[in-house]
Amino acid sequence: MDLAPLIRNVPDFPKPGIQFKDITTLLKNARAFQYVIDTWKCRYLEQNIQAIVGADARGFIFGGALAYAMHLPFIPVRKRGKLPAKTINGNFELEYGVDSVEIHVDALAPGQRVVLIDDLLATGGTMAATAALVKSLGAEIVEVSFLIELTALKGREKLAGLPVHSFITFEE
Amino acid sequence: MDLAPLIRNVPDFPKPGIQFKDITTLLKNARAFQYVIDTWKCRYLEQNIQAIVGADARGFIFGGALAYAMHLPFIPVRKRGKLPAKTINGNFELEYGVDSVEIHVDALAPGQRVVLIDDLLATGGTMAATAALVKSLGAEIVEVSFLIELTALKGREKLAGLPVHSFITFEE
Numbered sequence: 001m002d003l004a005p006l007i008r009n010v011p012d013f014p015k016p017g018i019q020f021k022d023i024t025t026l027l028k029n030a031r032a033f034q035y036v037i038d039t040w041k042c043r044y045l046e047q048n049i050q051a052i053v054g055a056d057a058r059g060f061i062f063g064g065a066l067a068y069a070m071h072l073p074f075i076p077v078r079k080r081g082k083l084p085a086k087t088i089n090g091n092f093e094l095e096y097g098v099d100s101v102e103i104h105v106d107a108l109a110p111g112q113r114v115v116l117i118d119d120l121l122a123t124g125g126t127m128a129a130t131a132a133l134v135k136s137l138g139a140e141i142v143e144v145s146f147l148i149e150l151t152a153l154k155g156r157e158k159l160a161g162l163p164v165h166s167f168i169t170f171e172e
Numbered sequence: 173m174d175l176a177p178l179i180r181n182v183p184d185f186p187k188p189g190i191q192f193k194d195i196t197t198l199l200k201n202a203r204a205f206q207y208v209i210d211t212w213k214c215r216y217l218e219q220n221i222q223a224i225v226g227a228d229a230r231g232f233i234f235g236g237a238l239a240y241a242m243h244l245p246f247i248p249v250r251k252r253g254k255l256p257a258k259t260i261n262g263n264f265e266l267e268y269g270v271d272s273v274e275i276h277v278d279a280l281a282p283g284q285r286v287v288l289i290d291d292l293l294a295t296g297g298t299m300a301a302t303a304a305l306v307k308s309l310g311a312e313i314v315e316v317s318f319l320i321e322l323t324a325l326k327g328r329e330k331l332a333g334l335p336v337h338s339f340i341t342f343e344e
Contacts, residue, residue, distance in 0.1 A: 010256035020256040024276055027246040028223075030239070037240050051200075057229035061248065064233035065240035067202070068209050074199040074233060082229075084182035084192040104196055 001035045004168050007148065019172055021148050023058060023119050036062065036147060036167065040117075041069045043165070047142055048113055051075050055118040055130055056082065056101070062147060063117035075107045075114070077130045088136060092129035101126065103133045110138030121146040121166055124155030131162055173207045176340050179320065191344055193320050195230060195291050208234065208319060208339060212289075213241045215337070219314055220285055223247050227290040227302055228254065228273070234319060235289040247279045247286070249302045260308060264301035273298065275305045282310030293318040293338060296327030303334055
């Protein structure tokens with residue numbers, strides 16, 4: 001299924017010069033949403049995955065659906081200050097500044113095999129910080145997977161050493 | 173299935189006196205997460221639902237999974253400034269201040285039958301604003317449903333005229 005035409009390009013959002021990739025047009029298409037989740041499910045079905053980790057906030061949509069589809073736990077990684085119990089956190093540089101992500105210290109067990117899901121790989125900063133948190137809890141990252149990858153931003157370089165997958169690539 | 177024991181109570185988060193209901197302990201339990209989504213699915217299966225609307229951010233986890241389970245479009249309602257294309261927005265009072273939610277103007281069609289999903293009904297402000305946006309696009313709200321309802325905060329009063337459902341009720 002050709003997914004790229006279902007992503008709406010919004011120029012100059014959130015600031016001039018940025019070509020924002022809008023996933024809501026794909027989510028509105030039930031067949032496409034189903035296809036994405038089922039493709040992920042088939043990709044990981046024989047991999048003995050034990051939890052799906054999703055990144056705040058759009059990663060929750062895809063990660064939550066995939067966890068449901070695979071009958072797995074869903075583990076949210078959130079922006080700083082959103083998770084209520086004891087957390088560990090890590091800083092990262094964004095395209096537009098600096099931010100921080102957190103995970104509950106009891107979210108994952110050592111050796112647990114997980115897949116990390118987000119909608120978009122841009123510079124890779126958020127996912128690199130997320131992966132570092134997951135590793136520091138001792139979990140094993142089987143793959144990091146994105147709906148969209150912006151290849152010109154070289155996010156894969158920041159995720160060196162991790163298996164990375166994406167459905168759709170755009171130059172920028 | 174008794175879900176209440178799977179919700180972790182975190183006292184004094186995000187500020188003193190608040191008993192925060194942590195849903196991550198339920199999401200970590202794959203069987204409970206499956207049960208919640210499947211119960212929603214069975215509840216709406218014969219209702220000719222045409223889209224699931226989920227609230228930013230925890231509503232994305234449940235709403236995304238439910239949309240997938242029902243083979244329906246998923247429509248995100250977000251905090252102000254997050255949706256890239258043309259939106260309408262509405263203000264509301266939070267327990268901790270004032271905020272605003274937005275929906276894309278092309279997200280729903282007049283007459284479309286939808287269910288609104290969020291994790292928690294507290295004062296009802298966010299969902300009242302969300303429902304107003306959905307109605308202003310002409311969609312028909314079949315039900316508003318929450319995983320958790322804090323009954324002492326009387327959120328149902330703010331949602332007067334809408335069918336409201338919740339899985340778990342806590343006094344506070």
